Amino acid sequence: MTTRILITGSSGQVGFELKRALALQGELICPPRQAFDLAQPASLAAALDSWQPDIIVNPAAYTAVDRAEDEPALAQAINADAVAVMAQWAAAHHALLLHYSTDYVFDGDKTGAWREDDAAKPQSVYGSSKWQGEQAVRASGCRHFILRTSWVAGIYGQNFLKTMLRLAASRDSLSVVADQFGAPTPASLLADVAANLVQRTRSTQGQPYGTYHVAAQGRTSWHEYASYVIALAREAGWPLQLAAAPQAIPGSAYPQKARRPANSQLDCSKLMQAFDLQLPHWQPAVKQIFDTLDNLK
Numbered sequence: 001m002t003t004r005i006l007i008t009g010s011s012g013q014v015g016f017e018l019k020r021a022l023a024l025q026g027e028l029i030c031p032p033r034q035a036f037d038l039a040q041p042a043s044l045a046a047a048l049d050s051w052q053p054d055i056i057v058n059p060a061a062y063t064a065v066d067r068a069e070d071e072p073a074l075a076q077a078i079n080a081d082a083v084a085v086m087a088q089w090a091a092a093h094h095a096l097l098l099h100y101s102t103d104y105v106f107d108g109d110k111t112g113a114w115r116e117d118d119a120a121k122p123q124s125v126y127g128s129s130k131w132q133g134e135q136a137v138r139a140s141g142c143r144h145f146i147l148r149t150s151w152v153a154g155i156y157g158q159n160f161l162k163t164m165l166r167l168a169a170s171r172d173s174l175s176v177v178a179d180q181f182g183a184p185t186p187a188s189l190l191a192d193v194a195a196n197l198v199q200r201t202r203s204t205q206g207q208p209y210g211t212y213h214v215a216a217q218g219r220t221s222w223h224e225y226a227s228y229v230i231a232l233a234r235e236a237g238w239p240l241q242l243a244a245a246p247q248a249i250p251g252s253a254y255p256q257k258a259r260r261p262a263n264s265q266l267d268c269s270k271l272m273q274a275f276d277l278q279l280p281h282w283q284p285a286v287k288q289i290f291d292t293l294d295n296l297k
């Protein structure tokens with residue numbers, strides 16, 4: 001029988017890549033927002049009943065980190081309450097739920113890389129709503145994977161990499177925070193890892209379901225990341241207004257509504273060991289995204 005795979009948020013960065021990565025694994029159900037609106041959690045069970053997915057992949061989220069501070073109820077509905085409905089439906093129907101979460105569940109105050117069992121202490125409405133979504137998945141008892149990631153970038157949708165290219169093309173000065181650390185992670189990698197895990201659940205062996213960190217390897221700052229991308233654009237001959245590298249500034253000099261963690265680096269060894277996977281270093285991963293954007297130009 002054909003596996004029915006529901007992908008939420010399929011127009012987002014990760015969702016778009018999931019359509020490619022999961023295309024051969026079953027019949028994909030990719031509803032537009034109006035047909036499966038996570039802001040209306042009470043409406044979701046009826047849609048799930050009609051589609052009867054075997055697998056629910058949920059990259060959809062309220063991802064506007066600063067705006068969430070002004071819309072906590074909406075962020076909570078989309079990132080937590082709707083996730084609870086999907087998880088409970090999955091538990092009742094023996095479906096698999098693959099859900100994405102974020103480095104922003106941590107406070108950023110650890111010296112080393114964050115492990116899956118480190119205590120969450122979100123500092124923002126977004127981080128808090130994502131943490132509540134995670135807890136709802138675990139509480140439901142459904143078979144699940146929660147993939148926690150950081151600083152997602154890709155070809156489709158909006159992200160920091162594209163913002164830096166846009167600003168470097170249009171401004172003659174740019175200041176970027178240099179005391180927040182993490183790793184940019186390709187949306188395509190997150191989709192490929194999901195496809196790999198889904199494929200493995202088809203074997204009859206017991207699966208190591210649970211929570212995993214998935215991010216590109218190494219550690220950088222937003223400033224180093226921006227400088228690297230802008231240098232790539234300069235080398236490739238992009239017409240840039242910005243004459244020099246961006247200026248490095250402390251987070252305190254870039255006031256924002258939501259607090260970002262100082263250290264977001266995720267330790268991904270649990271995933272790499274459990275599934276014998278290698279993850280790329282952030283620099284070649286970012287270069288590959290840039291090269292694709294360059295070719296599409």
Ligand SMILES: NC(=O)C1=CN([C@@H]2O[C@H](COP(=O)(O)OP(=O)(O)OC[C@H]3O[C@@H](n4cnc5c(N)ncnc54)[C@H](OP(=O)(O)O)[C@@H]3O)[C@@H](O)[C@H]2O)C=CC1
Nearest residue numbers: 009011012013014037038039060061063100102149151152
């Ligand atoms: N972006 C990042 O840097 C990071 C993301 N993550 C997590 O990874 C996952 C994927 O992120 P990413 O692909 O970047 O997110 P995007 O912001 O690119 O996409 C989010 C998707 O969610 C959809 N969505 C938003 N609100 C609703 C709603 N009410 N009902 C249905 N769909 C909705 C959007 O639909 P529409 O197109 O209609 O707006 C969009 O397709 C998320 O869970 C996010 O929390 C984790 C770490 C970093």
Ligand SMILES: Cc1cn([C@H]2C[C@H](O)[C@@H](COP(=O)(O)OP(=O)(O)O[C@H]3O[C@@H](C)C(=O)[C@@H](O)[C@H]3O)O2)c(=O)[nH]c1=O
Nearest residue numbers: 063065102103104150151152160175176177222254260
């Ligand atoms: C645009 C800009 C940002 N910054 C800083 C602000 C912030 O500290 C950092 C990142 O900025 P952004 O607001 O683009 O990124 P932000 O929305 O915080 O990105 C986060 O999104 C959510 C969804 C996640 O889950 C996180 O992993 C993370 O990727 O860069 C500058 O210093 N200069 C600038 O010109």
